[in-house]
Amino acid sequence: xxxxxxxxxxxxxxxxxxxxAIQHQQVNSLAEQLDQxxxxxxxxxxxxxxxxxxxxxxxxxxxxxLKSVTGDFEGGIDDLQNAKDILNSLQATSVSENLxxxxxxxxxxxxxxxxxxxxxxxELLSINYxxxxxxxxxxxxxxxxxxxxxxLATEEKPVGQLASAHYITGLVYELGGELDNARxxxxxxxxxxxxxxxxxxxxxxxxxxxxxxxLGMDESADQYREQAFxxxxxxxxxxxxxxxxxxxxxxxxxxxTSTSVxxxxxxxxxxxxxxxxxxxxxxxxxxxxxIAGQQYRTETIEDIEALLREDxxxxxxxxxxxxxxxxxxxHQFVKSANEQNSGLAxxxxxxxxxxxxxxIRSWNMLPSTIQIGRFSLPAGEYSLPYPLNPESLPxxxxxxxLAVSPGEKVVLFVPGVSKRIFSFRQAPRL
Amino acid sequence: xxxxxxxxxxxxxxxxxxxxxxxxxxxxxxxNDTDSRLVAEEMIADALSRPWTSNFAGETGRAPAxxxxxxxxxxxxHINMNTFIADMERALVxxxxxxxxxxxxxxxxxxxxxxDQDLNATEETRNEAGQEFGADFMLKGQINTxxxxxxxxxxxYYQVDLTMISLADNRKVWLGQKKIKKLVENGKVRx
Numbered sequence: 305x306x307x308x309x310x311x312x313x314x315x316x317x318x319x320x321x322x323x324x325a326i327q328h329q330q331v332n333s334l335a336e337q338l339d340q341x342x343x344x345x346x347x348x349x350x351x352x353x354x355x356x357x358x359x360x361x362x363x364x365x366x367x368x369x370l371k372s373v374t375g376d377f378e379g380g381i382d383d384l385q386n387a388k389d390i391l392n393s394l395q396a397t398s399v400s401e402n403l404x405x406x407x408x409x410x411x412x413x414x415x416x417x418x419x420x421x422x423x424x425x426x427e428l429l430s431i432n433y434x435x436x437x438x439x440x441x442x443x444x445x446x447x448x449x450x451x452x453x454x455x456l457a458t459e460e461k462p463v464g465q466l467a468s469a470h471y472i473t474g475l476v477y478e479l480g481g482e483l484d485n486a487r488x489x490x491x492x493x494x495x496x497x498x499x500x501x502x503x504x505x506x507x508x509x510x511x512x513x514x515x516x517x518x519l520g521m522d523e524s525a526d527q528y529r530e531q532a533f534x535x536x537x538x539x540x541x542x543x544x545x546x547x548x549x550x551x552x553x554x555x556x557x558x559x560x561t562s563t564s565v566x567x568x569x570x571x572x573x574x575x576x577x578x579x580x581x582x583x584x585x586x587x588x589x590x591x592x593x594x595i596a597g598q599q600y601r602t603e604t605i606e607d608i609e610a611l612l613r614e615d616x617x618x619x620x621x622x623x624x625x626x627x628x629x630x631x632x633x634x635h636q637f638v639k640s641a642n643e644q645n646s647g648l649a650x651x652x653x654x655x656x657x658x659x660x661x662x663x664i665r666s667w668n669m670l671p672s673t674i675q676i677g678r679f680s681l682p683a684g685e686y687s688l689p690y691p692l693n694p695e696s697l698p699x700x701x702x703x704x705x706l707a708v709s710p711g712e713k714v715v716l717f718v719p720g721v722s723k724r725i726f727s728f729r730q731a732p733r734l
Numbered sequence: 735x736x737x738x739x740x741x742x743x744x745x746x747x748x749x750x751x752x753x754x755x756x757x758x759x760x761x762x763x764x765x766n767d768t769d770s771r772l773v774a775e776e777m778i779a780d781a782l783s784r785p786w787t788s789n790f791a792g793e794t795g796r797a798p799a800x801x802x803x804x805x806x807x808x809x810x811x812h813i814n815m816n817t818f819i820a821d822m823e824r825a826l827v828x829x830x831x832x833x834x835x836x837x838x839x840x841x842x843x844x845x846x847x848x849x850d851q852d853l854n855a856t857e858e859t860r861n862e863a864g865q866e867f868g869a870d871f872m873l874k875g876q877i878n879t880x881x882x883x884x885x886x887x888x889x890x891y892y893q894v895d896l897t898m899i900s901l902a903d904n905r906k907v908w909l910g911q912k913k914i915k916k917l918v919e920n921g922k923v924r925x
Binding site for chain 2: 393394395396397398399400440441443444447448451454455
């Protein structure tokens with residue numbers, strides 16, 4: 305390669321990398337404004353960004369999520385399935401990406417998602433299929449989530465183990481009449497929450513009432529309730545069971561901390577850029593239904609803010625090791641420039657400083673918490689605070705009515721950012 | 735760094751090669767067209783070789799009429815059940831040993847057409863309602879999987895269960911089972 309080409313490439317690379325960093329910050333600010341904006345407007349803004357191939361998975365995760373929370377479940381599934389294919393293809397270690405991370409910066413890796421994000425992807429897909437009334441496809445996704453969680457499981461830490469994923473798995477089994485499997489999944493959800501020192505929500509202590517009655521035999525039902533955190537009494541067959549999946553808030557985006565220090569002994573500027581999560585300003589807000597003078601509230605089953613920080617902690621050893629390797633390689637680059645002339649060394653120092661950029665990519669449009677509410681209601685018609693299964697977004701979110709029949713199971717998906725309610729209904733089993 | 739940059743800007747073009755539809759191509763290790771076709775053909779061949787067809791023909795003097803009911807996907811993969819069901823229907827019809835009637839979805843469309851004919855077609859070409867051929871047996875089934883994964887290796891075990899049920903008395907006249915086991919080894923390193 306001629307010296308002109310080398311110089312041109314060295315000059316252009318920081319410019320190109322800065323453009324990428326700006327794009328990452330753009331995605332982060334869209335996520336940060338999602339709570340004040342609308343998912344539809346955010347989706348339009350996001351679609352104006354043309355991400356490079358290595359950021360494609362992050363882009364599809366976000367577009368898939370935004371489509372899902374606005375009720376475009378087919379579109380959401382398309383994007384999320386594409387994201388899944390990319391994430392799966394990136395699980396093998398890449399020689400070129402590691403080389404790039406060790407010499408330039410971490411953002412040159414293909415975005416392959418954190419452990420929890422990989423599980424949450426299946427969880428969102430299963431909700432999407434459920435809202436499309438495709439229970440078998442939802443079952444496929446919860447099984448895939450179980451395989452991913454098994455692959456991620458370690459003896460030391462519950463990395464990539466999600467109580468909400470187990471709960472949704474249990475729910476899908478329960479709706480499909482597979483009560484034994486449902487019980488095991490609910491138990492796993494409860495065990496994980498206990499392991500993380502989180503207080504068990506009421507629906508995991510005594511919430512699976514309908515399972516007991518579904519068994520049909522009194523003796524078995526008693527035994528079953530005892531084993532699976534079930535209430536002493538089966539629910540009234542004249543009531544409908546409401547299961548609310550509520551997504552509250554928007555998870556905090558990663559930030560980068562950059563430090564540049566002149567080290568005289570090395571005759572070089574040493575630059576470090578590391579990702580971190582700033583303190584969360586999330587304020588917990590349950591979804592509340594006021595029905596016939598009684599309040600029904602959702603309870604937190606998953607603190608995604610905490611999970612993603614846990615994931616980053618788990619990745620930190622590898623990030624630090626790569627940062628150290630990068631300092632060494634950049635030092636060699638400056639040193640070799642310095643051997644040619646001091647002007648070139650100054651230029652090399654600037655290039656190493658400008659190319660140092662923290663990887664702040666994440667699935668940053670996820671909710672801060674996933675909450676579940678589970679309760680029985682007598683057959684009848686009830687007011688909901690947001691539109692139910694709206695065809696399109698109304699100008700101002702309005703109330704709507706939910707009519708329920710005896711023995712019916714109704715799953716409501718309530719994404720807080722879209723202020724809409726989507727439903728899956730299951731008639732009583734004969 | 736410069737060498738690395740040249741790696742980064744390098745791209746690959748798309749190449750398309752046409753291959754025979756019957757050729758086995760395993761790319762990801764997931765359930766594919768070959769699995770669907772082979773399982774359907776083998777299971778239907780097994781079903782037709784069992785005594786229920788001849789028993790029915792002996793009792794009634796005609797070939798049994800079969801309808802394909804629900805075949806549920808309980809596997810770890812999104813399987814296009816329509817291609818699997820179509821493969822089974824093709825194998826059943828082409829055997830020439832059974833009659834085959836339209837599924838409930840297809841019947842709805844045909845009945846709507848018959849109603850339309852009743853209003854719009856000439857008397858000579860009109861097809862009357864109430865002349866449908868009732869099925870004697872329904873074929874139902876499910877696909878289950880067990881996935882055992884460890885690191886980069888995965889064993890995928892598929893079990894396809896089909897049942898032929900008599901619509902007259904709910905008797906199960908044939909139970910078919912086909913198992914497939916695949917070892918999928920994912921690459922540890924990529925370029």
